[in-house]
Amino acid sequence: MEFSDVAFRVLSDDYVKGDSGTGVVHCAPAFGEDDYRVCLANEIIKKGEGLIVPVDENGCFTERVADFSNLYVKEADKAIIEAVRLKGRPVKSGTITHSSPFCWRTNTPLIYRAVPSWFIRVEQLKEKLLENNKQTYWVPDFVKEKRFHNWLENARDWAVSRSRFWGTPLPVWVSEDGEEVLVMDSIEKLEKLSGVKVSDLHRHYIDHITIPSARGPEFGYLRRVDDVFDCWFESGSMPYAYIHYPFENVELFEKNLPGNFVAEGLDQTRGWFYTLMVLSTALFGKPAAFKNLICNGLVLADDGKKFLKLSSSYGGSRSIWG
Template sequence: QIIRHLEAGGQLLRSEIYSHEYPFHDRCGNPLIYFATPSWFIRTSEMREQLVAANKDITWAPPEVGSGRFGNWLAGAIDWSLSRNRFWGTPLNIWICDVCGGQAVPTCRADLSEWTGRDLSELDLHRPHVDVITFGCRCEGCNGTMARTPEVIDCWFDSGSMPFAQYHYPFENKELFESQFPADFISEGIDQTRGWFYTMLVISTFLTGRSSYKSCLVNELVLDKKGKKMSKSVGNTVDPMQIMREVGADPLRWYMVTCSPVWTPTRFDLEGVTEAQRKLLATLENTYNFYTLYANLDGFVPGMDGESAPDQLDRWILGRLQSVTGQVRRDLEDLHLTRAAKAIGEFVSDDVSNWYVRLSRRRFWKGEMTPDKRSAFTTLHTVLETSLRLLAPFIPFTAEELYRGLMGCTGMTDSVHLQDFPAVDPGLIDADLEKDMATAQAVVGVGRSLRQESSLKTRQPLGLLLVHSDDDRVRRMMADERLTGYVCEELNVKRVGTVDDPREVALLTAKANFRALGPRFGKQAPLAAKAITGMDPGKIMDLRRDGRVELEVGGKAEAFTFEEIQVVEEGVPPYVAGAAAGLTVALDTTLNEDLVQEGLCREIVNKVQNLRKKSGLEVSDRIRLAITGPQAVMAAVERHAGRITGDTLAESVAADGELAYKETFEIEGMEIGIALERV
């Protein structure tokens, strides 16, 4: 028609037939063709300013979706093509006269009943039933017949109407609707910037002048582990039901929320799900099992009468729990789920399991219920109970099972999901103690790495650990015998001391961080790196003390920080040294006969405990114990008999004996026989 029109007007310069590409349907494979068709529109272009203004009141996570992708879409909003030429869907409620072209828009069955003169209160308002409804033209003086236009409404209009349609508003439930409008939170995929997010905002802005939701969390796609889009035809899809059957729903949930922020594409790796099971859920369950085992042995019930004596560790972990609770609440309010989940996970793993429980074990092992032991039980119960409430939104099934088991002895049978989410008690927070304990944990972390690098087992005692720091608080902390006692216990060293100059125990060198230098210095990055690697020990000490240092690059003074410079510390024999968080940590690796004997004793205790477990003994069972081996072994056993009997619940240690369970072990190249039986 266009060609004929141009030709008739003498305006056609050229006409030809040419080929071009059309797509195929991505699922069924049928060929598709684009062509223009008449449509009904909503004039959204006239509301751009109102839509942009309403969007500014929404909290987006991440913010750049609201200000960028979605905001740009609103700023260029075009009229909404509302109608679809399909059978299924909500029929477009517009009736058109066959004579004058007039239009009528019924709002309910009552309108249709009135206009047709028939009772249509039971009419199914879908095709084909509604298509046969006709009535006389509503226009004055016209005798035509009105029939429904054949189109249905865009299904996204249905979705966008959800806030109103769910309560049949404004026809019913006005107070209920207004009490819940706008919604606090919605969440969907990034593709919904042109779908649900958009249609809800448009309809709500048309009707109320504001958004129907206050905040929106946007999630990206889940890709395969190579970063490719999952597709059944490619064969790289993952069956979530199979994963849940094999590993469980909670490990999958925990992996998905912690591996990366939900608004970034997730490269799915099944090994990560298994790691999530091991790192958090197994640790949480082991801590729960530790508590319930000893609580049941001692008959401990939370709230039981009796004096408690909270020690420094109790005060620290309870304060740390409050700090983590505050962080989690802030992160959840900011819609940063990954940060919140990681904070809880690190607390359970690093602070509770690998620090508090490890350092408190002997308190639970005591025979009688002392105030100190009661405080340990009370503290760990509080930590577990609160942690499970924090974790409930992330791992609902595990949290429910453990919570019911934990609270069963108190008579509470309600679900964890019916409890209040934890609130912060600022009075329990001791910021200075948290910093000091974090320093102790950092020292232990470096010390463990040094042991591993030097092939020194943790069960082998060492004589001395030295720490250097330019921070006055750290130096004061290192003078606290209780805090350094934790370091001694965790690293198995006899004494912790300080050193005024790290160069007494380590050689200091500097390495360049090219990732930071490149964007800053460009082609001069090699010159900057050369200046860094050429730093003398004095300059390195300046950097450690001040956090910055000036170096000459290309004839110009430039300031550098730890972001661009990595300080490497190599121990001066007999020390091995390392650094972290502004600390220099050095271990004296010298071993004398006393240390070797004690290390041998600790290895023997470990083997006895393994044999106890293998023999099916309860942790509370007392035993008879016999140990045989070379003279070096027997000398160590004789010297440390008290420790061996105390740690293994043995009545005594004999040099031989025919006991029920016997096994031979090899320790440091020596063959050792261990036999035991229940008393």
């Protein structure tokens, strides 16, 4: 049985509470953040390795769960309980009312399920991020020295891919067997390798473009991965992208970075401020996005919730670039 040498043992973690249920839960690392964290910490799984995900995109068990394959997971409960009963192993069967995530559009239950994603290895940059943060000036300074510093200290690898149609497509082409991966760093490169003229970079203009395998025709073609970029990746790229660097304005770029200052609300500590710092550190090894930062507070409504700006799809206007 897979994982039998490391799994099927009792672990302890403080996220399990005794105020609901038995205080004992099972861990399925592909179906919950805490499950994944606990299994990773106890070396049941390894970071970066494929997880067992026996549930398909429709929420049904796959053939890996032979007795219940093609059953929707929420409808399989009775069949699973009956299978346990027939084996003479039930302890107790009943119904407990508890909170559960639902889709607000369709009022149907949501299922946590791990999907393949593309990451930036931010954890490898952690020490450099902390060093670069010290080279910037913030008003007020406690946001830099406490809130932002603490966030950087606990930085995780950043999933930059999203399963959507509208967005900036990831410029990654992969072979059918996954052995060849090409990153397009220019339109010119894509045109040269594919032999196709490119005039628009939206998905519906480039997803059909294929690249012959460099290993020979028997290995087929490379195709673009389906994902688009997290829009925060784009906002963090603003200091370089808005002048079309590195394809143009190289001298302008070198003379004017880092910017004199940026200004935004406190809620951008873990948003725009963070992505600016991560990308400048990854690309240039220094705080190339800004010298000074002004962080304003938030206006709250009568119920204590923050007012939100009406602005772009990035979730907030980008205030000042000096």
